[in-house]
Amino acid sequence: METAADPGEDAIAAEWTADDDWTDEALALLRALRAPHRRNRAKQAGFALYCTLLILVIWGGIPSLGLFLQASMGADYTRHGPDLLAAMPSGIAAVGLATLLLAVRDGLWRGPVVPPRATTDWLLAHPVRPRPVLRPWFWLSCGLAVFPGLVIAVGGMVALGLTERVGLPAALGWCLAGAVCLPLLGVCAGLLVQRSPLAARWARRLTPYVTVLILALAVQSALAVAGHPVRWLERVELWSGPWGWAGLAALAPTPAAVPGGGLAAALLVVPTVVCLVLADRAAAALSLPLLRERARTAAGVLAALRTVELRAARLAVAGASGSGRQLRVRLPVPRQSWLILYWRDALALLRAPARLGRAVLLTVPAVLCAVLAHGTRGGVSWAVTAVALLFGYLAVAQLLEPARIETDDVRRASWSPYPFAGLMLRHAVVPAVLGLVLAAGGAAVVLASGGGSAAWLAPLAVPALVAAGLVNACRGAARRDLLYRSSQAAGGSIGTVVFAAWYAAGPAVAVPVLALPFSAALRSGSAGSLSQATAVGLVLAVALLRWAWVRAGKLPAQARPGTVGRP
Template identity: 60%
Template sequence: MSTTTRHTADQAGNDGADGDLDDGRDASWDEEDDWTAEALLLLRNLRSPHRRKRAGQVGFAVYCVLLILVVWGVLPGFSLFIKSSMGADYTVHGAAILAAVPSGVCALALGALLVAARDALWRGPVVPPRDTADWLLTQPVRISRILLPWFWLSCAVSLSVGLLASVIGMVTLGLTVKTGLAAALAWCAVGGVCVPLLATALAVAVEAHESVARWVRTATPYAGLLVLALATQSGLAAAGHRVTWLERIELWSGPWGWSGIAALSPTPAAVPGGPVAALLSLAATAAAVELARRAAGALPLATVRQRSRTTTGVLAALQTVELRTARQVAAGASGTPRPARLQLPAPRHAALAVPWRDALALIHAPGRLGRSVLLSVLAVLSAVVAADSRHAGGVAATVAALVFGYWAVAQLLEPARLETDDTRRGSWSPYPYGGLMLRHTIVPVALGLVFALVAGVCVVLLGGGVRVALAPAVVPAFVAAGLVNACRGVSKQHLLLSPAQSPTGSVGPVLFLAWYLSGPLVAIAALTVPFVLSLHAPTAEHLLLTVCVSAAVTAGLLQWAYARAGKLLA
């Protein structure tokens, strides 16, 4: 292979992103320059010693997935149908499920599209391995021959997930509405096939066009709010508060709603136009997949190489259980957000330097504030459900409310986590390192109390009464728990290899998770019982107990965080 030919291939591969070249090559490309078959044959021969090992790994992964599906899906499904044949009545839930389907399916479909688009900002559906991106694509080969198999693989994986969701829908409709299983599977498969393929096609568009990627970054907060609103509407509809005219608009608004129309077609709640919606969904999916196929075969090589290297970095971080590193690598490849227009004046007192830096950092990362607000809403909704539930359901809803509450507050502690990523960042500070970390709690506590005040207003409007005191009482404890996690230091991978055993196997992963999530686990475990009592019986004694427990947990966790921070410099 001559140097001129190689240069022509590289130049043509880089110019193929402009769209005016055939298959990523310029006019000088002819059959004599096409070494695709030879390169693939050479690669196949080089990889032959490892092919059997790779096939074994893939086969084992498929076996594990199938085993999990059988144990946790097929067998419980069969048992439910057996109980139904023996007289168990699941139709009492049919009306609520049918009421929740319209907005619920829209929420799931839009959520799938949003997740696929966000994933494509740093990875995407067309990502060959790094050796292929760095070596094979630099050779004089047809780019589409290399990239299209990865596109079809992504389509197959997403399609398998969609078909699994279709089977779940079939079982649900068969048990609760007594719909024929064949009809339920066929109509649910419309959404199970179309939505995953549309999501893959959208991801290819994000990967291929920077303008689409910018649009996704801009639309993500609004799309997330819409998904949350649809999920809330679905829950309210299941509880008996339906807005039928709004549901019809949502169902006919696009492919995310057409799947819901198809799923309702074999049920008593069928919406007129089911076959039309199915045909529209299939036609839109076919067109989108064809456009995505064309785009996937001519992706810019620079984009492919960058995403391949990013994926390799994320996988390497995950294999070494460096979860924060993996998140940072993925976030760094997702693009730089727009700079914030709002600026804060410099503080006049030295004591305000750390809160000023933290507030400025959060202003320049508005996504974290948005996620904190959304998670706070989920925490309030879970608390409302817990207040109206009893026994195990009430405890589960209370734990969910506490988890969402901690997750919301943890979004505000990113400046503290950045400080501990590199302890040299705090070399400017005149404070001891532990004292510096404690000062990083000021802004999260202040913002958390603001969110708690808003949540308290909502609780009062919902008739929660004195339960309004629970939200501000828990904020300091969750901030302290987040600070404990921020100061945990280097990953203790040796815990995964612990020789300790249990009847179910090694306890190493459990020990690692207990260390990794030590702060929130302690806070949630200590606050669950007081919160259950206060939500179900909001007496003065229970509220006082909750406040006292929260104060004690906050003090203990802050002392723990201070000690951990001191060890970071040791």
């Protein structure tokens, strides 16, 4: 994000001399004054680390040890080895590219160097050198980024040790090359985006294309597991950049090793060290106005998260990163007054093409999961169908933004001749039409590839999923009281579970209810199962629309003076 430097601050900084430098004394005094607070923060961080490690040991370490004990007693897990090796080239490239993209997107609104507001508003405004103040925050971001990489490297070691009988030290060492270097490269890229307006513009411009590439790599990985690998394309991806070099290093100790694994590891380590050195020097060159702006944004997002205002946090991040920019698109104004609402909804979506793009991208994994559910049985089929429906819900939820904007402040609906509940139901028309178009396109692709009539279940699920999204859009002010007023269970409070059920009530009802008949229809493909799934979908859509209508009818009363309303 572009920020203009303050000429007055530059002039003051130019007047500072060595005699005015009180950096060491100021930092020493602050360390002494903050000692009690720092001890409390250290205790909190230590407790959080302890809980994290305990969860990893209970849910990861002990089951992994049990699998190795079973393998030592004759259990054979090598049958999963070919599938793992087939998925690794494109899959690791997708994960690596996604890691870099997330780090770059973080640099658009926050960045790896974001000290607290007290530091930016008070300490850095005094004659102190910024380098000793800012460097610790950069290295803290590096440490936080490396920790998930270490967990992934250990997981890769376990997977390779069980399925390919690779030595654990060798597997861990080769996996660490990518799992450590890629997050560190991402932090350096985030710092570049944070301090360079040109890099930030390129990051915004390339994000849609990189997202499509990540999705394509994930699809290619799934096809490779299904027995349709493209070897020459995998070689190109493995040598295309750091995201591919990590795959080359991870494949090095396996039977599917590609020549050049050692070179790939060196190409990861050496540039990472160089980038860290350069980033360490560049961290002190960030402008004070930029740091102040980022600190305020980060504090606002954190406050929204603490008060469980997830939508407010998303809007704050989108506004700070420039993701909320709209295109100047025009549509002919309809002559019929009853079409004005649908014209406004369509125009709002066309002016925010990122939402349409995300809806298209999320439709792809929904269709792929439905195809996978067609070839599975039992509980696995139900689970994969539920995942497909969840992706479908997320796709249509992108199209319901006009309805969510309407419920952010019900006073915006004063122009409408309809009651507020009726207005909200009309907001579901455009998303339903667009969702049907996307689902019909996915079904047509499946049919062209040889799929059966069960492919038409995709458009049949759209009305219920749109209605579920409308239920969520009409939930009103956050019910934080559910976190504290719920009854105590034997294992502790269930307030978090109750709040999550209220917050995601629409999909929490729609996805499990639809998964049962849709899973049966995908497995059998008979006319009877398709009819049953259709009936369940339509009845559920009507019930959810009724629920949304009731919820929407309560929102104007909540927004009146003296009542609790959504900010």
